[in-house]
Amino acid sequence: MKKVKIGQTDLEVGRINFGGNVFGWTLNQEQSFEILDAFVAGGFNFIDTADMYSYWVEGKGGGQSETIIGNWMKSRGNRDKIVLATKVGGETGLHPIDTSKAHILKTVDESLKRLQTDHIDLYYTHFDDEKTPVEETLSAYDEIIKAGKVRYVAASNLSPARLTASIELAEKEGLPRYQALQPHYNLVERAKYELEYAPLAAKYNLTVFPYWSLASGFLSGKYRSIEDLGKSKRGGASKKYLNEKGLGVLNALDAVAAKHEAALTSVALAWLLAQPNIGAPIVSATSTEQLQALFAATELVLDDQDLAQLNEASK
Structure with a gap:
């Protein structure tokens, strides 16, 4: 199993990052355990969650995903084999976006309790309130x-200016430095990351873990019409991609997938894995069959013609 090192840390992770937003939402605890067992059985070790997951589910205030992961690690006795990432700063329905020192000191203890562990490997600034001085957060x-509660820190959803200011201040003052970046990036959402964040990832040696790597499932190919959107709870998020560009990307994925006898999901993730500074796309699955397509992406090597075809369709 090929692994990548995160930034300037000693953390090494497999090239698929399992996104825990489905735990407590589209998967209950028993189903979550089955998926997590299959994920690690496949040789992977990197799990991503957040304190806010799954606050958007009616009647829930966040923390369900962390709780399920904590219960799973305790029942399996495998905490030492997992690289665990969670986040702070997001709106949970109980509090607004907040990156103040008081909020971080309080929230990290709550996350540790739910996760039933004494440390978090990678702790993200999930959203930036843009009013707390970066020095206070760091x-x-x-x-x-x-x-000893956290090993390393990372950033998601910070503006390029605040991300730069945070890293430069950390280097100047000897404060913790962001080691990874979690941006919105996939074949149908390229411009913002490639223009604004990719240069910073290269400059500061940030390992990049894209979220919504499959565009809320659109790049799996199962949503090709308005009627298809009802196939899952997440289908509505793909409506905005049902246009000439989005369908053109699916056509290109179809062609490359047929050439390699691969799933569209595998091809879309292999394209991401071929981009500079990408460590492991964040993806979720609700069945072991879906997991196999994720795993296959790490073995799929796209040639120059494949990449050019996908780049042209998605530009």
């Missing part, structure tokens, strides 16, 4: 890293 991280 000083909170400094405190919890020194306390």
Whole structure:
């Protein structure tokens, strides 16, 4: 199993990052355990969640995903084999976006309790309130890293300016430095990341873990018409891609997938894995069959013609 090193850390992860937003939402605890067991049985070790998951489910205030993962690690006794990422700062329905020191110090303990562990491997600033000084946020991280609660920190959904300011201040003042970046990036959402964030990832040696890697399932090919959107709870999120560009990307994926006798999902992820600085796309699955297509992406090598065809369709 090929693994990649995260930034300037000693963390090594497989090239698929399982997204835990489905735990407590589209999967109950028993189903979540089955998927997690299959994920690690496939040789993978990187699990991503957040304190806010799954607050959007009616009657839930967040923390369900962390709780399920914590219960699973305890029942399997495998915490030492998992690289665990969670996040702070997002809106949970109980509080707004908040990256203040007081909020971070309080929330990290709540996450640790739900996860039933004494440390988090990678702790993300999930969203940036843009009013808390970056020094305050980084000083909170400094405190919890020194306390052994967190090993390394990373960033998601920060503006390019705030991301740059955070890294430069960390390097100047000896504060914890972001080691990874979690942006919105996939074959139908390229421009913002490639223009604004890819240069920063290269400059600061940030390992990139894209979220919505399959565009909410659109790049799996199962949503090709308005009627198809009712196939799952997440189908509505693909409506915006049902246009000339989106369908053109699916046509290109169809062609490349047929050439390699692969699933569209595998091809879409293999394209991401071929991009500079990409460590492991964040993806979810609700069945072991879906997991196999994710795993296959790490073995699929796209040639220059494949990449050019996908790049042209998605530009």
